[in-house]
Amino acid sequence: MMEKRNFMVYVMIVLLLSILAAITASSQEDVTTVQDSAFTDRMRYTVVFLHDDHNDKDEIEDCYVCHHLYEEGELVEDETSEEMECSECHELGNDKNPIPLVDTYHSMCKGCHLKNKAGPIMCSECHVKQK
Ligand code: HEC
Ligand code: HEC
Ligand code: HEC
Ligand code: HEC
Known part of the structure; x- marks a missing residue:
């Protein structure tokens, strides 16, 4: 049970990081x-x-x-x-x-x-x- 929850947290973090990366990629810095x-x-x-x-x-x-x-x-x-x-x-x-x-x-x-x-x-x- 606990392990499954940790996995979900991990998935959420990866998702958040990729959203962040996508936002920065389209910003004016580039x-x-x-x-x-x-x-x-x-x-x-x-x-x-x-x-x-x-x-x-x-x-x-x-x-x-x-x-x-x-x-x-x-x-x-x-x-x-x-x-x-x-x-x-x-x-x-x-x-x-x-x-x-x-x-x-x-x-x-x-x-x-x-x-x-x-x-x-x-x-x-x-x-x-x-x-
Ligand atoms: C509000 C004023 C302003 C606007 C609007 C502006 N520039 Fe400039 N730009 C400057 C100034 C001042 C310099 C000189 C910087 C220096 O030599 O110290 C400059 C320098 C430059 C340079 C030389 C290299 C550099 O980055 O300093 C380029 C290329 C350039 N501008 C392109 C553009 C283009 C393309 C646009 C329109 C999309 C634009 N500028 C709009 C003020 C402006
Ligand atoms: C949301 C709509 C909009 C966007 C996006 C926009 N403009 Fe404008 N712009 C206007 C309007 C409205 C006026 C006023 C027109 C008038 O004089 O009635 C104007 C005026 C101007 C003028 C004449 C007055 C001045 O400020 O010197 C220039 C030049 C101009 N725009 C250049 C640009 C450039 C270059 C871009 C992109 C970096 C841009 N505009 C983006 C709506 C826009
Ligand atoms: C301060 C910078 C600047 C200078 C100087 C400048 N341009 Fe541009 N020009 C621009 C920008 C920014 C655009 C929009 C580029 C785009 O969206 O591809 C543009 C677009 C163009 C376009 C339409 C796009 C294309 O390639 O067919 C033509 C034609 C053009 N310029 C011709 C000239 C000529 C001719 C001169 C010299 C008399 C000149 N420009 C000087 C910044 C400049
Ligand atoms: C000197 C004029 C100028 C100033 C000042 C300026 N920009 Fe821009 N910006 C541009 C031009 C020109 C483009 C390119 C538009 C294009 O290629 O169609 C652009 C593009 C962008 C983009 C679009 C990036 C993309 O990939 O679609 C963002 C976001 C942006 N600027 C944010 C900002 C912010 C935030 C500021 C203030 C801190 C700012 N800009 C100040 C001229 C300017």
Whole structure:
């Protein structure tokens, strides 16, 4: 009887650990590129973006700076849309002309780099050829 209970406890622990592992695996620590699933035919090299390094180094503490949420046209501070891709809210355009979504990304990324006079603004500094 006792042995059976111990086995169940063991099973529960293993289950909990694998759930934890699954959660960490999909967290932002592993994000090293931006690859919005809305772009099916990419023309440029992959965008390198070492999520946590980038945000630590640049001292961007507020997640909502990028993962923003708006209510009635107003930015809601301290709430994030971190589980969503930008394309879930921002239009792609059409297949032949995905400019609106491209502009959205460029205006957020390059916009902040220009404002801070730091960070890449040349195509090849973000769209990096993979080895
Ligand atoms: C400088 C902009 C920026 C900031 C600041 C930022 N993120 Fe992100 N985050 C991104 C981008 C870009 C992606 C990649 C989206 C994609 O590939 O579609 C991302 C992805 C994610 C993901 C999704 C991981 C996945 O695999 O689906 C999570 C979770 C996340 N960020 C959480 C956070 C948290 C928590 C913070 C604050 C501590 C934060 N982010 C701050 C830009 C940012
Ligand atoms: C939950 C929906 C949602 C998500 C997810 C989202 N946005 Fe937005 N975004 C909005 C709304 C709403 C506005 C305000 C639009 C307007 O001006 O009326 C906006 C505005 C913007 C603007 C113009 C204003 C500004 O803040 O500079 C840019 C650029 C932008 N988003 C880029 C992005 C990028 C890049 C991502 C992904 C990291 C993203 N957005 C994710 C809803 C979203
Ligand atoms: C809120 C401001 C801000 C936003 C938004 C932002 N960046 Fe940056 N980024 C910076 C700053 C500041 C630097 C310069 C850091 C340094 O040189 O110390 C930087 C540097 C970089 C670098 C150089 C290497 C590194 O990690 O420091 C890359 C690549 C980069 N950014 C990509 C992106 C991409 C891609 C996006 C959009 C998804 C983005 N950034 C959005 C502020 C921002
Ligand atoms: C600050 C970083 C940054 C710079 C600089 C930059 N881009 Fe991007 N670009 C992005 C991000 C982030 C995306 C979204 C990537 C994704 O989801 O695959 C993107 C997407 C694109 C796309 C749509 C996806 C594809 O590969 O077809 C094109 C086209 C593009 N950029 C062209 C350019 C060109 C041309 C330049 C130079 C004039 C440039 N970009 C400069 C960050 C940057």
